Amino acid sequence: MAWWKAWVEQEGISVKGSPHFNPEPDAETLYKAMKGIGTNEQALIDVLTKRSSLQRQQIAKAFKAQFGKDLTETLKSELSGNFEKVMVALMYPPYRYEAKELHDAMKGIGTKEGVIIEILASRTKSQLQEIMKAYEEGQQR
Incomplete structure (x- = not known):
């Protein structure tokens, strides 16, 4: 689930990374x-x-x-x-992780609607486009 991403964005929290990387x-x-x-x-x-x-x-x-x-x-x-x-x-880039979560939510018997709704309903149009692009790339692998 990507609940943490929405929370991080809402709270303005981000990992800046190491300055001397x-x-x-x-x-x-x-x-x-x-x-x-x-x-x-x-x-x-x-x-x-x-x-x-x-x-x-x-x-x-x-x-x-x-x-x-x-x-x-x-x-x-x-x-x-x-x-x-x-x-x-x-280890996943953010949009690729969300695309993976969507794929996992829809594979096999049954669908995890909560995961799908959480990701799709809480993203902007541009974020959804990035997720769709990552999802399509993942399907080609």
Whole structure:
């Protein structure tokens, strides 16, 4: 669900990102946090929640370049439950995440109308256009 986005927009909260950003050390921190037995969840929180969406995309590219692994898939394999859902959600660009949520709400038996209504009824025309574009791109993959 994208309830948090509406709340963030309403409250004027935004992640500004790190002013001295460098994706390579962040990628290494994430790799070390998930290497071996156990996961350093605090390290994941410290990096991923203090970077903007664009910065997280750059970290994912650096992670792939440095370690040959997809960061989102690595998070999925190392985490579980709601913590996994939040960390994986952070790795999606905002409109792509909402398009994914719409797709998930409509797949399989039954439809999650609440998710669909929440996303579609609370967005501006331009936001809906971006979500539709992301949805169509996701269908082509």
